[in-house]
Amino acid sequence: MPELVKLLETSPAPLGRLRAMYSLDGLGALKEENVLKALQDPESGVREHAIKLSEKFIKNSVAPKKLWASLITMTGDPSLNVRYQLALHWVR
Secondary structure, eight states: OHHHHHHHHHOSSHHHHHHHHHHHHHTTOOOHHHHHHHHTOSSHHHHHHHHHHHGGGOBTTBOOHHHHHHHHHGGGOSOHHHHHHHHHHHOO
16 A cells, blocks of 8 residues: 555656555545645646545545645636536535
8 A cells, every 4th residue: 555655645647646546545545645635736637536535534424624624725726627526526
């Protein structure tokens, strides 16, 4: 798992970061801090998928404070796709 986390955090390729995130998820090893890091990714596609995966951390219809704070700041994201993903997954 440490290699996948390192890939998620340091890969120069957006697709590598994205695949690492989904691999961690598939292995049941994705952590909130991994998603928080991915929500800050320079590549909009990685941010978009991080929003999808962030739903796994909701308990009793409440998101953890750090995650919620990070998602709220994304309402002004420059990517329309990221904002759509945010609206589709978090605005209910």
